Amino acid sequence: MEIKIEQKEGIKIIKLSGDLDGTNAEEVQEKIIVHVDSDSRLVFNMGKCKYLSSAGLRVLLIVAKKLKALGGKGVMVNLLEEVKDVMEMTGFSHILPSCETIPEAIVYVKKEG
Amino acid sequence: MERIDIYPTHEHEGIRFRRGKPLPFGATIVPGGVNFSVFSKHATSCELVFYKKNGKKPYAVIPFPDEFRIGNVFNMIVFDIDYEDLEYGYRMDGPYNSELGHLFNKEKILLDPYAKAVSGRGVWGKVPDWNNSFQYRSRIIFDDFDWEDDKPLEKDMKDLVIYEAHVRSLTRHSSSDVKYPGTFAAIIEKIPYLKELGINSIELLPIFEFDEFENSRIDEETQERLFNYWGYSAVNFFAPKVGYAATGKYGMEVDELKNLIKILHKNDIEVILDVVFNHTAEGNEKGPYISYKGIDNKTYYLLTPEGYYYNFSGCGNTLNCNNPVVRNKILDCLRYWAADYHIDGFRFDLASILSRDQNGVPMANPPLLEALAHDPILGKCKLIAEAWDAGGLYQVGSFPAWGRWAEWNGKFRDDVRQFIQGNRDVVGGIVQRLQGSPDLYSDRGPTSSINFVTCHDGFTLNDLTSYNEKHNSKNLENNQDGENDNFSWNCGYEGPTDDPAIIKLRRKQMKNAVTILMLSRGVPMLLAGDEFCNTQFGNNNAYCQDNEISWLNWDLVKENKDIFRYFQKMIAFRKQHPILRVEYFDSGHNETGLPEISFHGTKAWEFDFEDPSLTFAIMFVAPANKYGTREDEFIYSAMNMHWEMHGFELPELPEDKNWYIVVNTDMESPEDIWEKGEEKRLENQNELLVGSRSTVILIAR
Numbered sequence: 008m009e010i011k012i013e014q015k016e017g018i019k020i021i022k023l024s025g026d027l028d029g030t031n032a033e034e035v036q037e038k039i040i041v042h043v044d045s046d047s048r049l050v051f052n053m054g055k056c057k058y059l060s061s062a063g064l065r066v067l068l069i070v071a072k073k074l075k076a077l078g079g080k081g082v083m084v085n086l087l088e089e090v091k092d093v094m095e096m097t098g099f100s101h102i103l104p105s106c107e108t109i110p111e112a113i114v115y116v117k118k119e120g
Numbered sequence: 121m122e123r124i125d126i127y128p129t130h131e132h133e134g135i136r137f138r139r140g141k142p143l144p145f146g147a148t149i150v151p152g153g154v155n156f157s158v159f160s161k162h163a164t165s166c167e168l169v170f171y172k173k174n175g176k177k178p179y180a181v182i183p184f185p186d187e188f189r190i191g192n193v194f195n196m197i198v199f200d201i202d203y204e205d206l207e208y209g210y211r212m213d214g215p216y217n218s219e220l221g222h223l224f225n226k227e228k229i230l231l232d233p234y235a236k237a238v239s240g241r242g243v244w245g246k247v248p249d250w251n252n253s254f255q256y257r258s259r260i261i262f263d264d265f266d267w268e269d270d271k272p273l274e275k276d277m278k279d280l281v282i283y284e285a286h287v288r289s290l291t292r293h294s295s296s297d298v299k300y301p302g303t304f305a306a307i308i309e310k311i312p313y314l315k316e317l318g319i320n321s322i323e324l325l326p327i328f329e330f331d332e333f334e335n336s337r338i339d340e341e342t343q344e345r346l347f348n349y350w351g352y353s354a355v356n357f358f359a360p361k362v363g364y365a366a367t368g369k370y371g372m373e374v375d376e377l378k379n380l381i382k383i384l385h386k387n388d389i390e391v392i393l394d395v396v397f398n399h400t401a402e403g404n405e406k407g408p409y410i411s412y413k414g415i416d417n418k419t420y421y422l423l424t425p426e427g428y429y430y431n432f433s434g435c436g437n438t439l440n441c442n443n444p445v446v447r448n449k450i451l452d453c454l455r456y457w458a459a460d461y462h463i464d465g466f467r468f469d470l471a472s473i474l475s476r477d478q479n480g481v482p483m484a485n486p487p488l489l490e491a492l493a494h495d496p497i498l499g500k501c502k503l504i505a506e507a508w509d510a511g512g513l514y515q516v517g518s519f520p521a522w523g524r525w526a527e528w529n530g531k532f533r534d535d536v537r538q539f540i541q542g543n544r545d546v547v548g549g550i551v552q553r554l555q556g557s558p559d560l561y562s563d564r565g566p567t568s569s570i571n572f573v574t575c576h577d578g579f580t581l582n583d584l585t586s587y588n589e590k591h592n593s594k595n596l597e598n599n600q601d602g603e604n605d606n607f608s609w610n611c612g613y614e615g616p617t618d619d620p621a622i623i624k625l626r627r628k629q630m631k632n633a634v635t636i637l638m639l640s641r642g643v644p645m646l647l648a649g650d651e652f653c654n655t656q657f658g659n660n661n662a663y664c665q666d667n668e669i670s671w672l673n674w675d676l677v678k679e680n681k682d683i684f685r686y687f688q689k690m691i692a693f694r695k696q697h698p699i700l701r702v703e704y705f706d707s708g709h710n711e712t713g714l715p716e717i718s719f720h721g722t723k724a725w726e727f728d729f730e731d732p733s734l735t736f737a738i739m740f741v742a743p744a745n746k747y748g749t750r751e752d753e754f755i756y757s758a759m760n761m762h763w764e765m766h767g768f769e770l771p772e773l774p775e776d777k778n779w780y781i782v783v784n785t786d787m788e789s790p791e792d793i794w795e796k797g798e799e800k801r802l803e804n805q806n807e808l809l810v811g812s813r814s815t816v817i818l819i820a821r
Contacts, residue, residue, distance in 0.1 A: 029204035061262060061372050062204050068266075096305040097372050098379030102266060 018048050018113050024055035027063030036066045047079035048116040054085030071103040084112040126152040128199045135180045140195035146234030147260050153199040160416045163212040166194040169229050171207040207257035219427045221418035231411040232258035237359045238329040244363030256355050265378045272464045273390050274500045277567040278701040283319040285648035287364045293671035300366035304380045311387050318691035323392040326351040329359040346664040353401040357453045390464035398473035399433035430480050432473050434510030441474045447488045455497040465502025472513040493522035517560030529569045536573050537607035540632045544732040556641030558705045565703050569642035573633045579660045581650035584608045585626040591658030602661030631785040635815045638690040651687035653680040682789030689793040699742035714741045724771040734762040754820035760810040768808045777820040786811030
């Protein structure tokens with residue numbers, strides 16, 4: 008799994024490419040979690056993430072919960088249909104919301120509340 | 121502070137491990153690793169066998185050092201495990217002596233009886249690789265599902281309207297209009313429909329992991345495969361059926377099922393599981409080694425003095441439910457489903473088996489049933505028994521209950537079927553059934569009675585009125601399987617017909633049946649699809665049919681919207697009248713000065729309880745104070761199951777009230793049932809004409 012981080016309008020966009028599963032979950036979590044501090048606004052670009060295993064999903068959820076605890080905000084964008092369905096069917100979608108496009112995602116995380 | 125026991129002490133083939141904890145059983149994630157614990161009283165040694173996901177050969181085999189065994193429990197903590205990629209099993213060595221009940225075979229790799237997830241049948245119907253020596257593989261799960269504020273709904277039993285459904289049958293048909301047909305997730309898409317119908321509890325046929333390929337065979341004629349479709353044959357009792365999960369191929373069935381339950385709860389629908397503890401999928405002497413047989417055959421199964429399997433289940437073996445180890449396992453299992461899955465209730469398949477002792481003899485106070493009745497974690501769960509078994513034990517009305525157990529009331533089904541068919545001899549039974557079966561449950565109350573006319577076992581309601589005989593040839597058992605005493609009547613022609621008179625009569629009979637069901641005290645249960653005339657084409661035992669015989673055809677909802685509407689309004693009627701939903705058999709005179717329940721013949725207040733009859737009426741009189749209604753309520757229902765019309769003299773009402781008609785099954789939709797507030801005032805307040813084979817309900821306003 009490749010992780011690329013870019014800034015757009017002051018928002019960190021974290022692009023995850025490849026499969027996120029038990030083999031790299033811990034490493035990915037460590038790499039993302041350093042970007043989480045109070046009031047962080049993060050967009051996860053999932054367009055190149057074809058597969059999220061149970062452990063992979065949980066990485067995102069742990070990040071989401073931590074963000075929330077610190078008053079930050081996160082959103083996923085460009086989810087592939089199957090990944091999105093899996094998140095919905097397993098009840099994870101309410102923890103980390105998703106948007107269709109990056110501009111929408113930026114507007115979403117910039118909004119207060 | 122860090123614990124000092126999070127470091128390994130041993131190493132074998134590069135795997136690091138240490139002494140574990142005997143409890144809890146199964147595989148539990150602990151700091152640094154996973155604790156494995158398994159019981160066997162008679163094994164002499166045990167090995168833990170590790171596979172990578174889908175691996176053909178084990179990547180590690182770790183023998184339990186003898187000092188890791190406490191009593192009869194082998195335990196160890198293994199470090200550095202990739203939970204998601206691990207499939208594990210056990211190998212046990214010990215005596216092989218079938219006369220003594222021991223069948224140890226150290227070559228067999230065995231499923232953990234406490235596995236929380238099982239792989240090997242990840243996608244429904246995908247033919248397994250039979251050469252694989254490890255078919256059903258234990259897996260480790262994350263049990264951190266985010267339930268938010270959900271909890272079991274704890275509805276009062278008296279208010280339930282249960283809907284019995286098979287997960288796959290519910291949405292597998294092309295007409296279902298769901299994204300992932302036949303899955304847990306797809307049920308979510310049917311919730312708006314279920315709410316529209318008005319049910320508030322869904323009872324799912326078995327969802328514990330089973331093997332649809334058990335005894336599967338190919339129909340030479342059609343080349344279709346027959347499956348173990350219903351799944352009354354658990355491979356494991358803690359793991360959900362992977363093949364029912366759209367996310368099963370990713371191993372996320374646990375979360376998908378939990379999410380379904382959470383969303384059903386959000387929509388005010390309870391979830392009851394049909395659980396099968398009476399036997400396992402390991403069959404008899406010729407059956408496969410899956411788990412229990414190789415772990416401790418003598419403990420887990422009821423065996424004859426010669427070491428053969430008792431077969432009280434009709435399925436090859438009988439679980440030794442009142443052995444303390446097995447009893448605790450069942451208790452652990454139900455607690456797990458209640459606590460971790462927020463299950464609202466359980467229906468126990470062939471529950472009478474659970475009352476047999478270790479020699480197969482029925483007990484007066486079976487410890488397992490008592491333990492379940494008093495268990496603290498199950499304290500608010502519904503416990504429902506199928507109060508008979510395949511060994512001849514029939515306990516309807518006498519199932520050991522401790523004030524907690526309800527029963528599937530088989531007498532309700534038989535009496536109602538016979539009465540609407542025109543059997544005048546069962547009228548005495550119907551009088552009891554309408555009151556919640558006080559003849560059976562006098563000291564337990566009406567909520568002990570789960571009332572039903574149809575269930576998965578037997579004809580659908582449509583078929584009950586369309587077939588005299590079962591038509592099970594597609595089960596490839598020469599039509600020998602399935603019940604023969606169905607009390608069904610085809611109304612004049614066997615199977616589908618264009619004859620309008622027959623069609624009309626069938627619809628009337630269906631309405632008569634659901635009217636009696638919804639009017640009766642006790643807890644009504646509907647079979648999914650009956651509300652839109654779903655057919656199994658005369659098959660009354662579709663246990664093996666993974667096709668249009670079993671799948672609900674949702675196109676029929678449009679075709680039979682009159683029947684759907686009737687069911688919906690009848691459920692609503694029940695919900696509007698608290699006197700029908702009670703916990704006590706109150707039938708004597710109440711503060712209205714009238715009996716709470718009275719029976720009438722074609723003459724008011726005249727009913728001979730001894731006389732066989734096809735015409736009678738029941739009247740409920742509900743005092744406003746007692747039932748919290750705005751004013752006193754009167755419900756009068758005349759039943760004429762005779763093939764000729766009859767006049768009924770109506771009981772006199774208080775001066776300011778008049779009789780209004782709610783239901784007349786003799787009328788065509790929408791005049792067969794009127795919505796609340798739309799009821800029609802009877803022109804003749806003294807006499808009511810009831811058509812042949814018809815039911816009428818009146819209320820007073």
